[in-house]
Amino acid sequence: MIISVWRYSHLLLAVSSFLLLTLASVTGIILAFEPIADKSQSYYVQGSDTMRLAEVAPVVREQYKDVQKLSVDDNEFVILDWTDTAGVAQKSYIDPRNGKILGAVKEQSAFFNWVTAFHRSLFLKETGRFLVGLSSFLLILIGLSGVVLVIQRQKGILRFFSHIERVNWAQYYHV
Incomplete structure (x- = not known):
């Protein structure tokens, strides 16, 4: 039993x-x-993994006047939160060496x-x-x-x- x-x-x-x-x-x-x-996106920049955000910040401040946040995501893409001249909030992937925008950050599908x-x-x-x-x-x-x-x-x-x-x-x- x-x-x-x-x-x-x-x-x-x-x-x-x-x-x-x-x-x-x-x-x-x-x-x-x-x-x-996410990893397959082409926003990775060679050599960005050795750079510190403190090195990137001055380059970004020269190009973008209203920067709220600079961060690195899990895929080692550098993300910039900023406001453009029209006052619209932007969230973009950037090249940390020169501050050039590589593309807009997309929300989760x-x-x-x-x-x-x-x-x-x-x-x-x-x-x-x-x-x-x-x-x-x-x-x-x-x-x-x-x-x-x-x-x-x-x-x-x-x-x-x-x-x-x-x-x-x-x-x-x-x-």
């Missing part, structure tokens, strides 16, 4: 967390391509925004984050119940890593 309780709890936990785990995995795979797409929101909270905000956290906790319980089942099958914790008896192919390969 004890074996069936552990077996059914293991099965119930696995089935209940399957859907959330699958959705989180697929959206995680999609989100893994966002840094690749709507698709990646959508996938990120779905991945984090299933569009349910705090409730969705709780559900994703709960499915992660259920995964831990699945692993623990699986360990208990292996201990029972091997007839003790001391024989945990010993040879597995082959009953049928499905049980053998799942263990």
Whole structure:
């Protein structure tokens, strides 16, 4: 009877967390391509990784009068927040050697925004984050119940890593 309780709890936990785990995995795979797409932009300047922002600041101040912020992003692109002569706020990638604008900083695409929101909270905000956290906790319980089942099958914790008896192919390969 004890074996069936552990077996059914293991099965119930696995089935209940399957859907959330699958959705989180697929959206995680999609989100893994966002840094690749960002890195492939041609805003990297050779030698900029050895320059300090203190060296870049005087060059930028000469060309742009109203500079709010000078920063480096995760891809080692230099970003300048500034206001043009018309008073419009700009955010641009620049060449740190000469201050030349290489292109405008684009916001995260709507698709990646959508996938990120779905991945984090299933569009349910705090409730969705709780559900994703709960499915992660259920995964831990699945692993623990699986360990208990292996201990029972091997007839003790001391024989945990010993040879597995082959009953049928499905049980053998799942263990």
